[in-house]
Amino acid sequence: MIAPNSSPSALTFADVGKRYGRNKALDGLMLDVPRGSIFGLVGPNGAGKTTTFAIACGFLHADRGVVNLLGEGRFNAKKHRGRVTALPQDAALGRDLMLVDVLRYFGQLQGIPHAQIGSEVDRILQLVDLTDRARHRTRTLSHGMLRRLGIGQAFLGNPELVLLDEPTNGLDPRQARDIRNFIASQRGTRTIVVSSHNLNEIESICDHVALIDHGRLVAGGTISQVTNRNEEVCITLAAGPWPIAQVQAALPGDTIEEDLANRTLRIRFVVQPDRQAEDVTGIALRALLDAGARISAVARGQSLERAFLDLPVGTPAQPKT
Amino acid sequence: MFGPTPFRDIFLVAGFELREMTRSKRAFLFAALYMIVAALGSYGFVQFLTATQPMREPPQRRDGRPFDFNNTPSPSRPELPAATVTDPNRPTQGKLFQRGSPFRGILSGSVDEQEAVDFMAALPPITLFHMLISLMILPMVIMITSSESISQEHQSRGVRFVALRTGRAEFVLGKVLGQGVTIALMTLLAGAVCMAIAAWKLQDFEFFPTLSALLLFWPRLTAYCVAFLGLAGLCSMNTNSTVGSRTFSLIGLVSLWFISHLVNVYITFLDVGGGWARLLNAIDFFSPFSHQNDLWYPETGRYGGAMASLIFLGVFYLAIGLINYRERDL
Numbered sequence: 001m002i003a004p005n006s007s008p009s010a011l012t013f014a015d016v017g018k019r020y021g022r023n024k025a026l027d028g029l030m031l032d033v034p035r036g037s038i039f040g041l042v043g044p045n046g047a048g049k050t051t052t053f054a055i056a057c058g059f060l061h062a063d064r065g066v067v068n069l070l071g072e073g074r075f076n077a078k079k080h081r082g083r084v085t086a087l088p089q090d091a092a093l094g095r096d097l098m099l100v101d102v103l104r105y106f107g108q109l110q111g112i113p114h115a116q117i118g119s120e121v122d123r124i125l126q127l128v129d130l131t132d133r134a135r136h137r138t139r140t141l142s143h144g145m146l147r148r149l150g151i152g153q154a155f156l157g158n159p160e161l162v163l164l165d166e167p168t169n170g171l172d173p174r175q176a177r178d179i180r181n182f183i184a185s186q187r188g189t190r191t192i193v194v195s196s197h198n199l200n201e202i203e204s205i206c207d208h209v210a211l212i213d214h215g216r217l218v219a220g221g222t223i224s225q226v227t228n229r230n231e232e233v234c235i236t237l238a239a240g241p242w243p244i245a246q247v248q249a250a251l252p253g254d255t256i257e258e259d260l261a262n263r264t265l266r267i268r269f270v271v272q273p274d275r276q277a278e279d280v281t282g283i284a285l286r287a288l289l290d291a292g293a294r295i296s297a298v299a300r301g302q303s304l305e306r307a308f309l310d311l312p313v314g315t316p317a318q319p320k321t
Numbered sequence: 322m323f324g325p326t327p328f329r330d331i332f333l334v335a336g337f338e339l340r341e342m343t344r345s346k347r348a349f350l351f352a353a354l355y356m357i358v359a360a361l362g363s364y365g366f367v368q369f370l371t372a373t374q375p376m377r378e379p380p381q382r383r384d385g386r387p388f389d390f391n392n393t394p395s396p397s398r399p400e401l402p403a404a405t406v407t408d409p410n411r412p413t414q415g416k417l418f419q420r421g422s423p424f425r426g427i428l429s430g431s432v433d434e435q436e437a438v439d440f441m442a443a444l445p446p447i448t449l450f451h452m453l454i455s456l457m458i459l460p461m462v463i464m465i466t467s468s469e470s471i472s473q474e475h476q477s478r479g480v481r482f483v484a485l486r487t488g489r490a491e492f493v494l495g496k497v498l499g500q501g502v503t504i505a506l507m508t509l510l511a512g513a514v515c516m517a518i519a520a521w522k523l524q525d526f527e528f529f530p531t532l533s534a535l536l537l538f539w540p541r542l543t544a545y546c547v548a549f550l551g552l553a554g555l556c557s558m559n560t561n562s563t564v565g566s567r568t569f570s571l572i573g574l575v576s577l578w579f580i581s582h583l584v585n586v587y588i589t590f591l592d593v594g595g596g597w598a599r600l601l602n603a604i605d606f607f608s609p610f611s612h613q614n615d616l617w618y619p620e621t622g623r624y625g626g627a628m629a630s631l632i633f634l635g636v637f638y639l640a641i642g643l644i645n646y647r648e649r650d651l
Contacts (some may be wrong), residue, residue, distance in 0.1 A: 054481075054650075054651075057481070057485055058484065058485075059481050059484060059650065059651040060650045061648060061649075061650060062380065077485070077486065077487055077488045077489075078488065080485075081485070081486050081487065082486070082616075084485065085485060086481070086485055088478060088481040088482070090478055091477070091478035091479055091481045091482060092477040092478065092479050093479060093482065094479060095345070096340055096341060096344040096345040096346075097340065097341055097344055101337075101340065105333065106482060106483075106486060107336050108333055109330060109333055109483065109486035109487050110335075110486040137344070145349070153482065225346070
């Protein structure tokens with residue numbers, strides 16, 4: 001659970017750098033993960049996501065900069081055991097032990113009381129749908145099952161900060177959905193940082209997001225901010241009239257972009273107390289319908305994927321928050 | 322709540338290591354390797370006795386007096402009970418190392434002083450054989466098997482699951498403790514194998530003297546292993562692959578053996594003294610091989626000192642490794 005008198009940030013990176021030989025994996029990364037958020041970390045291959053996770057967990061040591069977990073400095077097993085957990089990428093669990101043995105071992109190490117360990121292991125196995133495999137050896141599990149076991153161990157006990165590196169990688173669609181639903185259900189109870197290439201997934205479960213590239217922060221903020229959900233309306237028209245002049249007349253002062261190829265109008269506006277996205281959407285639709293236009297789709301903002309594809313990757317930026 | 326403590330973590334990691342070794346059959350492989358060497362070695366030794374003993378020794382009583390074949394024991398002569406008479410066609414385990422025997426020459430080559438040779442010669446031969454073969458092969462066995470223990474976790478990155486839950490020092494010490502317990506049990510088991518073969522093949526095998534001698538030397542053997550476990554741990558914790566850790570361990574082992582022998586040769590044959598000798602002795606101290614001879618002495622101070630030095634070396638190697646390991650990337 002989130003501690004009441006705690007730092008507002010669960011994880012911060014301030015000017016963190018890390019090199020592997022000549023390659024800069026992180027180059028002055030700035031990151032601020034608010035407590036209680038579900039935070040998405042996205043970026044192209046080699047952007048530094050896994051290195052960021054590894055430094056946060058103390059597996060790797062930063063060459064420079066300051067890392068702060070739960071307001072208590074860099075990772076320290078004595079201080080953070082059981083409070084910070086992770087699903088590391090490409091880390092293999094012991095192959096020859098039973099699932100219950102592995103989970104029991106991890107639970108004991110992180111200090112779960114002996115009397116509770118059995119029920120806690122059962123809870124986790126149920127959570128990741130592996131109860132029927134409890135007494136199987138880990139080497140008999142499929143890739144997807146191992147992934148689920150990896151996710152399960154990250155939720156042993158009651159961690160305050162959970163870092164999941166590509167959690168749904170290798171899962172079938174149903175399992176991936178179940179894991180996404182579970183992660184989303186944890187909102188407000190603990191901080192979860194998720195890295196993924198699947199931007200739709202990040203958009204559906206996260207409330208904050210950061211894009212990193214070449215080890216630097218390129219963009220970040222709440223999902224609403226990054227996708228301009230509160231400052232942009234996108235209307236797609238079917239074949240027929242294209243009454244752009246009427247919309248411009250109805251929304252003077254707002255920016256209206258036309259995409260004739262996709263028959264899309266993108267309206268950017270400044271939010272005011274008496275002028276929210278809903279108000280702008282209503283005015284634009286009224287003008288379009290009055291002019292005989294046929295509406296195909298209406299969306300607030302743009303998809304996360306579109307937002308990131310539009311970003312000038314390689315240009316560092318500060319988070320909007 | 323019983324909160325985590327360093328010792329608790331060390332024992333948890335050690336227990337998990339033992340369970341994992343058992344489940345993965347690594348322990349069986351390790352045991353089999355050692356057992357096969359011990360069994361074949363002791364069998365060969367007993368066969369050697371079979372081949373040489375009747376030629377070198379006249380049949381004798383257990384009290385050590387020569388047996389007079391013309392004075393055959395009988396129920397009417399209770400001072401010579403039939404049970405004490407050995408069969409001249411089967412080997413005995415005693416009197417192998419009589420003064421002047423070529424075997425004593427072998428022992429003299431192993432240790433420096435007459436006192437140790439006498440002590441060794443008084444041991445049941447199969448115990449002596451077990452100790453000699455263990456001292457010879459255990460360093461190599463430890464380097465081959467235990468050096469993978471931690472590096473394997475690096476290679477698979479499985480260490481990351483544990484590093485989130487306990488300190489790196491606790492992890493390393495737990496791993497080494499698990500390996501140490503395995504080795505200690507294996508040495509006992511190998512001793513039992515040697516004893517079984519001796520009991521099977523030697524006519525006048527004495528169970529309790531052999532067992533007590535074996536148990537007397539077991540702590541010394543274990544202390545000897547601690548030093549090499551420390552060396553294996555040092556190499557294992559600072560490499561990312563099993564091949565790398567095994568290679569470094571074997572190079573380290575050969576280097577220490579070489580240093581120890583080089584120093585001894587230098588001091589003995591070139592007869593250096595003074596500051597040079599002190600410096601060379603100081604260097605020699607850091608090789609476990611230089612303490613091996615002292616394990617053969619009967620005085621508690623001498624073998625106890627050697628045991629303490631060997632345990633210190635094990636801890637020293639681990640401490641050196643941990644200096645880097647605490648800050649290295651996993």
